[in-house]
Amino acid sequence: MVWGITGSGDRINEILETMIQLKEQDGLKISVIVSKAGEQVFRWYKLWGRLKASFDKISTETNANVPFIAGPLQIGKYDLLFVAPLTGNSTAKIAHGIADTLITNAVAQTLKGSTPVYVYPVDQSKNPVETMGPDGIKFTIRPRSIELENVDRLRSMNGVTVLSNPSEILDVIRKKLEST
Numbered sequence: 001m002v003w004g005i006t007g008s009g010d011r012i013n014e015i016l017e018t019m020i021q022l023k024e025q026d027g028l029k030i031s032v033i034v035s036k037a038g039e040q041v042f043r044w045y046k047l048w049g050r051l052k053a054s055f056d057k058i059s060t061e062t063n064a065n066v067p068f069i070a071g072p073l074q075i076g077k078y079d080l081l082f083v084a085p086l087t088g089n090s091t092a093k094i095a096h097g098i099a100d101t102l103i104t105n106a107v108a109q110t111l112k113g114s115t116p117v118y119v120y121p122v123d124q125s126k127n128p129v130e131t132m133g134p135d136g137i138k139f140t141i142r143p144r145s146i147e148l149e150n151v152d153r154l155r156s157m158n159g160v161t162v163l164s165n166p167s168e169i170l171d172v173i174r175k176k177l178e179s180t
Ligand SMILES: Cc1cc2nc3c(=O)[nH]c(=O)nc-3n(C[C@H](O)[C@H](O)[C@H](O)COP(=O)(O)O)c2cc1C
Pocket: 005, 006, 007, 008, 009, 010, 035, 036, 037, 038, 040, 041, 044, 086, 087, 088, 089, 090, 101, 122, 123, 134
């Protein structure tokens, strides 16, 4: 499977630990693709080293088509594209059919084929959410209505499954890959 990472600090630790669990306990082969902001945010949170040490195949975005992952995804070379965390920015782009970055292009082209796309957008709660900055300081995020509307658009998009919480990731991926 391909795992896409965009530039979100929210739930970043939990998502990385889930990825590692899927690789180490379930033996999943995971190719990781990371947006430019994704690498930047992982570095800010001092998690880039752990990500690099945990996965053999990690490619950071040069542009929408480099590294070239959209083609192999579109023709079914992978069984699943999973994107977590998905920023408000990439959620908005995908919701409106924009494909001008590595991850949004991967999603758009995958959906034109028959490989399923799963995403966990961070900004999807109507209630304030407590999160932690790179310095360990807690603060509150209040997603705007535009972000909630964009997540709703993704929920109604053919071929896309939107997860509500990172705690669902393990079960959802295990069930999906068992059935393929
Ligand atoms: C330390 C840090 C944390 C961030 N956390 C978030 C976040 O939790 N959610 C979000 O939507 N954007 C977050 N951003 C902003 C995104 O990285 C920014 O919108 C970027 O353009 C996203 O690009 P991408 O969607 O291609 O990864 C964060 C940025 C920084 C520097």
